Amino acid sequence: MESSKEKILLRTVNWIGDAVMTLPTIETIKKGFKDCSMTILCKPSIGEVYKGSPFIDKIIEYSARDRRLLGKIPLSLRLRKENFTSAFLLQNAFDSALIAFMAGIPKRIGYDRDSRGWMLTSKVPYHMEDRKIHHIDYFLNIPAFEGLKIQSKSPWIYLSFDERIRARERLKGLKRPFLGISAGAAFGETKRWRHERFAEVADWFIKKTSGSVILFSDDPLDRTVYEIDKSLTSNKLSLAGKTTVRELIALISECDVFLTNDSGPMHLARAVMTPTVSIFASTSPYLTGYFDKGFCTITSKVNCSPCFKRVCPRGDLKCINSVTSDEVFFELSSLIPNKKAVFFDRDGTLCDDANYLCRWDDFKLFKNISELQRLKDKGFLLIGISNQSGIARGIVKEDFVKEVHQLFMNKYGFDDFYYCPHHPDEHCQCRKPEPGMLLSARAKYNIDLKNSFLVGDKESDILTAQSVGVKGIFLSNLETVPIPDTLVAKNLKEVVDLILINSNG
Numbered sequence: 001m002e003s004s005k006e007k008i009l010l011r012t013v014n015w016i017g018d019a020v021m022t023l024p025t026i027e028t029i030k031k032g033f034k035d036c037s038m039t040i041l042c043k044p045s046i047g048e049v050y051k052g053s054p055f056i057d058k059i060i061e062y063s064a065r066d067r068r069l070l071g072k073i074p075l076s077l078r079l080r081k082e083n084f085t086s087a088f089l090l091q092n093a094f095d096s097a098l099i100a101f102m103a104g105i106p107k108r109i110g111y112d113r114d115s116r117g118w119m120l121t122s123k124v125p126y127h128m129e130d131r132k133i134h135h136i137d138y139f140l141n142i143p144a145f146e147g148l149k150i151q152s153k154s155p156w157i158y159l160s161f162d163e164r165i166r167a168r169e170r171l172k173g174l175k176r177p178f179l180g181i182s183a184g185a186a187f188g189e190t191k192r193w194r195h196e197r198f199a200e201v202a203d204w205f206i207k208k209t210s211g212s213v214i215l216f217s218d219d220p221l222d223r224t225v226y227e228i229d230k231s232l233t234s235n236k237l238s239l240a241g242k243t244t245v246r247e248l249i250a251l252i253s254e255c256d257v258f259l260t261n262d263s264g265p266m267h268l269a270r271a272v273m274t275p276t277v278s279i280f281a282s283t284s285p286y287l288t289g290y291f292d293k294g295f296c297t298i299t300s301k302v303n304c305s306p307c308f309k310r311v312c313p314r315g316d317l318k319c320i321n322s323v324t325s326d327e328v329f330f331e332l333s334s335l336i337p338n339k340k341a342v343f344f345d346r347d348g349t350l351c352d353d354a355n356y357l358c359r360w361d362d363f364k365l366f367k368n369i370s371e372l373q374r375l376k377d378k379g380f381l382l383i384g385i386s387n388q389s390g391i392a393r394g395i396v397k398e399d400f401v402k403e404v405h406q407l408f409m410n411k412y413g414f415d416d417f418y419y420c421p422h423h424p425d426e427h428c429q430c431r432k433p434e435p436g437m438l439l440s441a442r443a444k445y446n447i448d449l450k451n452s453f454l455v456g457d458k459e460s461d462i463l464t465a466q467s468v469g470v471k472g473i474f475l476s477n478l479e480t481v482p483i484p485d486t487l488v489a490k491n492l493k494e495v496v497d498l499i500l501i502n503s504n505g
Contacts, residue, residue: 006036009084009105011062011096012046015186016245016264017288018135019049020271022090023155025139029088030055031426032148039082041099048245049268052158054427067095076102089120090139109146122146135288154292156429156436157271159250164467167250174212175235176450177337179205180255180274182216182265183224190282190312191261193320195224199231200325201259201332206235209336214255215240216248216265254469256448257335259328262288270295273439275335277328281320282307294443296331298323337448342375342499343438343465345456346386346417349475350408350492353457356390358400368492369412375496376413378503380452381445384408384417385437387460392423416441433463438470453499455489462486473498 010026013019019042030038039058040050047059066075072095080103087100089110097116100108110116112123124145136153144150171178183198202213212235217225220241229238243251252258252265253272260266260276262283269276275294278285284306285297299305300319307313347353350369354362372382384405390396398421405417418437420430429436442449454465457475462483465472473487473495481488487502489495 005085006033007039007083007085008033008036009039009041009079009082009087009100009103011087011089011091011100012040012042012050013091014043014046016046016049017267019046020155020157020264020267021135021288022139023049023053023157023271024136024150024152025088025090025143026050026053027055028140028143028148028151031151032143032146039084041079045245048249049157051246052160054158072099072102075099079103079105088142090142109142111142132287134286154429155267155271157249157268158434159253159272159467161433161463161467163246163250164253167247167254168469170247170251171214171237171254174214174237175210177209177211177256177448178214178254179209179211179332180214180216180252180258180269181228182258182260182263183228184217184219184222184261184263186263190307190309190317190320191263192224193261193279193281193323195227196231197323197325197328198224198259199228201328202228202232202236204325204329205332205336206232208333210235211256212236214251216243216251217241218243218248256337257332259332273436273443275337275443277331277335279320279323279328281305281317281323282309282312284308292443293440294335296335298327298331335446337442337446339381339445339447340379340503341381341383341415341441341445341447341452342372343383343385343441343452343454343470344414345432345454345458345461346384346404346419348457349455349461350384356393356395357404358390358396363404366492371493371496373413375499378500380499380503381416381447382412382414383441383445384414384419385432385441385454385464386417386419387432388419388421389423389431391421392426415445433460433467435464435468438464438468451504453503455495459483471502 012022037057040056041060041062044061050056065071084105086107087105089096094114094116097119101119108120109122110120111126113126117123124142140150215225215238217240222240225240249268252269252274255274258269258274258276260278262280266278270290277296279298281300289297300322302319302322305319344350352364388401391398408414422428450469452470454470455473462472462474473489474481487498489498
């Protein structure tokens with residue numbers, strides 16, 4: 001479905017976790033309409049989740065004033081002036097359909113529920129069974145009903161380079177690794193694990209790793225954070241009430257592991273790919289949880305769970321209390337980073353840059369590649385990360401790319417080889433300088449990124465490294481390069497020498 005004139009309004013949801021789960025839907029709608037503009041209507045705090053997204057052109061705040069009955073009239077008039085052609089209503093409320101209807105938006109698409117069907121021009125059928133599927137799929141049903149091809153089911157929040165660096169600077173001085181803890185849950189008591197058990201896990205982590213614990217909450221007077229903080233004698237930092245939503249997202253991305261209830265921060269952690277242990281009791285991970293590599297879910301074993309109640313009907317909170325510290329210790333320990341790696345760009349770093357390498361005749365390895373065995377001998381994983389947009393452009397066959405990477409693994413000791421097959425215009429999370437490939441490798445191999453290296457011959461390689469705190473090595477004949485905090489090597493032998501000199505152990 002394509003149109004060069006579509007101007008789309010998307011009325012999104014009211015909770016941070018739900019907002020994260022709408023990200024694949026927003027990408028699907030944006031890519032489904034050629035050259036469309038996408039405007040989000042949402043609460044101010046929710047807009048923070050969407051900032052920086054290449055799929056969103058404008059954010060209109062839905063303020064407390066707008067929520068009042070008389071406030072809907074001026075809001076609708078403002079929206080009418082925007083001349084939207086379509087409205088996708090991800091929020092289920094009657095209110096969202098009413099605003100789009102009053103704004104005179106010609107096409108209004110959403111679930112036929114909450115007595116609002118008469119205001120919709122495209123009614124997505126709703127059955128109670130629809131709420132038994134994962135919420136990401138629930139939201140994706142709306143564009144799918146319009147015939148749009150699902151682009152992704154993986155939420156991704158776009159952080160700027162500066163946001164990542166500021167977060168790292170804020171945590172400077174704390175001992176790594178970092179365990180982030182979010183012990184709250186706005187839903188109610190049935191989602192909140194006991195503060196004593198969070199404290200036990202935090203104490204265990206500090207003693208086991210000599211690392212630090214960072215406590216997050218949007219409430220500066222959060223009693224749970226206060227109790228956890230009070231129980232720890234060192235290697236701790238409470239940021240309760242001290243972060244904006246964007247700052248929280250960036251700080252979570254800097255954590256090595258994260259522990260949380262089923263809450264908004266759990267979804268934020270998934271959208272920046274921080275390895276996470278999440279605790280479920282009154283709710284179901286099959287509806288709102290994640291099962292990707294690097295994400296562990298612990299669920300209650302009692303028969304009445306999940307009940308989806310804010311207050312325990314039994315009065316004993318048996319479901320959340322049945323989750324033990326030992327269970328969490330076990331899952332968390334499996335995620336603590338304990339390996340080091342060297343990531344290598346491919347073309348121009350390991351072999352000649354043939355400008356879309358697509359045949360073996362043009363494949364020419366750099367000399368000294370055998371030197372990489374010295375890194376293997378010192379315990380480094382060797383992992384390739386390569387942008388391969390030639391696949392999307394129809395220039396390079398994907399099978400050939402896989403064959404080349406298999407050669408590196410079979411003959412030169414590479415443990416894995418990641419590649420991005422997408423066109424730059426797709427704005428995917430895996431194309432450098434976005435760090436998706438690095439983060440996927442971290443999750444799979446428990447890599448300590450801060451004690452790892454990335455070698456490349458382009459600025460995007462070094463920016464990828466710096467975005468997640470990996471040490472960058474620029475392969476160049478220049479003595480210096482215009483990228484701060486970057487090592488420079490002329491060949492692979494010098495690369496290996498630099499790594500062995502600058503590595504910790």
